[in-house]
Amino acid sequence: MPVLRLAAAVVGVAGLFLPATLRPAGPAALIAWCYHGAAGLLLLFALRPLASASSGGVAAVAGMVFGAPVERALRWCYIVGVTAGQAVVATVGGHLVATAASAPWVQLPATLVILAGAAIATAGGWRAPAWVSPASFAAVIACVLAGSTVSFSAAGAAALGWPQLAVIAVFAVVGWESVLRLAAPPVWAVVAAAGAVAVIYLSAATLLYGGALGPAGRPLTALAAIVCAVACQRNVAMVADLTVADRVGVDVTATGRGRTLAVVAASVCALVAAGGAVLIHQERISVFSVLSVPGAMGLAVFVTAALVGAYAGRGWARACALLAASAYLTLLPFAGYPAWLAVVLFVIAFAASGGRHALVLPRFLRRLPRRSERSG
Numbered sequence: 001m002p003v004l005r006l007a008a009a010v011v012g013v014a015g016l017f018l019p020a021t022l023r024p025a026g027p028a029a030l031i032a033w034c035y036h037g038a039a040g041l042l043l044l045f046a047l048r049p050l051a052s053a054s055s056g057g058v059a060a061v062a063g064m065v066f067g068a069p070v071e072r073a074l075r076w077c078y079i080v081g082v083t084a085g086q087a088v089v090a091t092v093g094g095h096l097v098a099t100a101a102s103a104p105w106v107q108l109p110a111t112l113v114i115l116a117g118a119a120i121a122t123a124g125g126w127r128a129p130a131w132v133s134p135a136s137f138a139a140v141i142a143c144v145l146a147g148s149t150v151s152f153s154a155a156g157a158a159a160l161g162w163p164q165l166a167v168i169a170v171f172a173v174v175g176w177e178s179v180l181r182l183a184a185p186p187v188w189a190v191v192a193a194a195g196a197v198a199v200i201y202l203s204a205a206t207l208l209y210g211g212a213l214g215p216a217g218r219p220l221t222a223l224a225a226i227v228c229a230v231a232c233q234r235n236v237a238m239v240a241d242l243t244v245a246d247r248v249g250v251d252v253t254a255t256g257r258g259r260t261l262a263v264v265a266a267s268v269c270a271l272v273a274a275g276g277a278v279l280i281h282q283e284r285i286s287v288f289s290v291l292s293v294p295g296a297m298g299l300a301v302f303v304t305a306a307l308v309g310a311y312a313g314r315g316w317a318r319a320c321a322l323l324a325a326s327a328y329l330t331l332l333p334f335a336g337y338p339a340w341l342a343v344v345l346f347v348i349a350f351a352a353s354g355g356r357h358a359l360v361l362p363r364f365l366r367r368l369p370r371r372s373e374r375s376g
Helices: 001-010 019-027 028-051 059-066 068-101 104-124 131-144 152-160 161-173 178-183 187-206 217-247 257-280 287-314 315-335 339-353 363-375
Strands: none
Touching: 001 131, 001 178, 019 028, 019 161, 019 187, 028 131, 028 161, 028 187, 028 287, 028 315, 059 068, 059 287, 059 315, 059 339, 068 104, 068 257, 068 287, 068 339, 104 217, 104 257, 131 187, 131 217, 152 287, 161 287, 161 315, 178 287, 178 363, 187 287, 217 257, 257 287, 287 315, 287 339, 315 339
16 A cells, blocks of 8 residues: 555654654744655655656666766765664664663663664675564554653754754655655555654654653553664665665675675674764764754755656646755755765765766656556
8 A cells, every 4th residue: 555655664763752852842843844744745746757666766766867876876875874873773772672671771782782683684684574664653653652752852952943953854754755666656645645644743743741651651662662673674784785786786685795795884884873872872972963964865865856856757746846856955054064975975976977977867767757647
């Protein structure tokens, strides 16, 4: 079902901590969530005509439209953003383990165990089955409704304006671009999925809880910790697969050089995230600073995806694409130095191409809008 697939691709671990973390900012946080709801809907409308089960995702489609350097730059954005994000995901998981066990000292060891387990499982070739995504989605919803969530640095959130909060909230909405992997989703499904995501995050951002865990709260908190651990492994595996695809040109990590590279990439990802988690635990760096990195990388992906829709689409879809690109580009300067990192990644990707970055628009891609409109 396209509604469930799209909503599950967006709503994940971030639902367990970001709405509660940003809640002290009050109206500014609500503006940030509403901003993403509107921008996300525009992006979905922009990309829907290009959707295909065999599209290969946003990096592949961007590569077919704008050339290989853009495809490589988007892969690098995912690698950098996902790696930084795992420091927070694992920290949330460790916090939930400590809460469920009523043992605060367990938090950092549990965080490091989650990252080590993710690296080991990825190195062993394990990949989460397809049912994990909808199961995690259901678990997150249950935990949010029960109040089994984590909140970080209330004072830090209250000190930020809504554009900075919107940059941080990008971590919660990365996944809109997965619409490209659906088979010509109908308009109603796109609207329903965007509405469901908006309702979930706005509800989580406005519901207030006493913070005490009852008999049912403790098992749900443990379930939330498991969700974090599984998500961390999936994300580390994503980094490994993207690294292999970038260096070897394949999307699998089965044997030979690809397998070795996947092990190295997973280990480096886990080690970097572990370093970030330790710094967060020691309060030498804030969760907000860490999340600005995946925020900037996600904005770069969204802007590029919207430009793909503007270049390859037509009519109202092209208008939505231009509006979406403007909305995300407006937020990018508020990401701080990570925004420059995103620019640097694109510059290096183009420089490494040796100047071969002419626009490419394959004939089948040009036919996609007409085909999708007929089927939708």
